[in-house]
Amino acid sequence: MTPSEIAPIPAPRRRPRAAANGMLARVLLAFLATAGLFYVNIMPALVDGLVAGLDFTKRDAGLVGSLNVYGAAVGAFAVVLVVKKLMWRKSAYALMLTLLLLDSLSMMITSPVLLMAMRFLHGVIGGALVGIGFSVIARTVDPDKTFGMLLLVQFGLGGVGVMYLPRLVPEYGTSVLFLSLIAFTLVTLLMLPFLDDYPVEPAPKATAGRIDKGPLALTLAALFLFQAANMGLYAYILPLAEAAGLGTEFTSRTLGQAAWVGILGSGLVVLFSTRFGRTLPLLLAIGLTAAGTWGLHLSAQEWVFWLANVGIGVTWAFVIPYLLGMAAAFDRHGQMAALGGFASKMGLASGPMAAALLVGEGNYGLLINLAVVALILCIAVMLPPARLLDRH
Known part of the structure; x- marks a missing residue:
């Protein structure tokens, strides 16, 4: 047999991957950055489900959710220190498999203290995954x-979760909450192979190491305040509505609708990006968030409760991408974006923690007022870095 008669060995086919900066890749990356923290998007259902399904006190249920997010903050901060050196894809696989194990174990726990410890550990792993994302x-x-x-x-x-999970807990128990998290992680695992490699790009020597620490710190502070203000109320929105005399079905439907309508906010960011700068859009959106939050004082009127939640849903989904994008704008390695994730998670954890300590048997008026104050402070610290980036 001559060499010409020998059939060439075909090269192994490379798995098809989404274009690095295409819309499909943005969707896959969105799932990756959500998988470790999806419980935040169903936080009202989680808190209410632990109260209804396991007879946890409101304080204990709030602390379970809060410690889950505090753990995420720890994991996100740890990733900041090593993210440039990580093989991100292999790390993501390992972290997601660990999340599946911890969510499965969480279904078997009925003690508040043990569940707090388990969810804190889950948060550390999930926060590291989100930081990588x-x-x-x-x-x-x-x-x-x-x-x-x-x-x-x-x-x-998240809108699907808060609309249907509270109704499923009485019938299927709290396991349905953790099964929803497991399902989301499994879907994300299947998506991971189709992402591009996204290597770390070396920074030009002229700009290497240059980070405006003052504006960055203000951006992180704005992220913390905005997330704390919103999540402190969001974690207790179901009992707040109940105290105002609203039915569970109406409240769950309203929260689901608010989340779905909130998609408009994130859609506007995808559509416009920074075409109109950052300062004016953020100023308007955070101001509207404060107005909607104050409107929750009038929750006894169904239309006010609905309008406030829908408005906050839109502005919440609008503001966070801009603030995270501001953090990412300070470097191209991803470290500052991961640090932005840490600040965001600290806010998401601190809001429910403060609420759990202050709410008592129903001090929701105080929570609303504190959230409004935090949002006004957010505007003050957001303006300088937003103006700086707009000038550049």
Whole structure:
């Protein structure tokens, strides 16, 4: 047999992958950056489900959710230190498999203290995964658009969760809450192979190491305040509505609708990115969030409760992509984006923690007022870095 008669060995086919900066890749990255923290998007259902399904006190149920997010903050901060050196895809596989194990174990726990410990550990792993996701997003072109897609995925699927899970807990128990988290992680695992490699790009020597620490710190503070203000109320929105005399079915439907309508906010970010700058859009959106939050004082009127929640849903999904995009704008390695994720999670955890300590048997008026104050402070600290980035 001559060499010419020998059939060439075909080269192994490379798995098809989504274009690095295409819309499909932005969707896949949104799932990656959500998988470790999806419980935040169903936080009202989680808190209410632990009270209804396991007879936890409102304080204990709030602390379970809060410690889950505090753990995520720890994991996100740890990733900031090593994200440039990580093989992000292999790390994501390992972290998601661990999340599946911890969510499965959580279904078997009925003790508040043990569940707090388990969810804190789950948070550490999930926070590390989200930090990796944020760092990869920062390596894309126009990360603001990808962060907008992130909020679109979170609000869309979170809306399904808060609409249906509270109704399923009485029939199927709290296991249904953790099964929803397991399902989301499994779907994300199937998506991971189709993402591009997103290597770390070396920074030009002239700009290497240059980070405006003052504006960055203000951006992180704005993220913390905005998330704390919103999540502190969101975690207790079901009992707040109940105290106002609203039915569970109406409240769950309203929250689901608010999340779905909130998709408009993230969609606007994907559509416009920074075409109109950051300062004016953020000023208007955070101001509207404060107005909607104050409107919750009038929750006894169904139309006010509905309008306030829908308005906050839109502005929440609009503001966070811009603030995360601002953090990502300070470097292209992804470290500052991961640090932005840490600040965001600290806010998401601190809001429910403060609420759990202050709410008592129903001090919701105080929670609303504190949230409004935090949002006004958010505007004050957001303006300088937003103006700086707009000038550049």
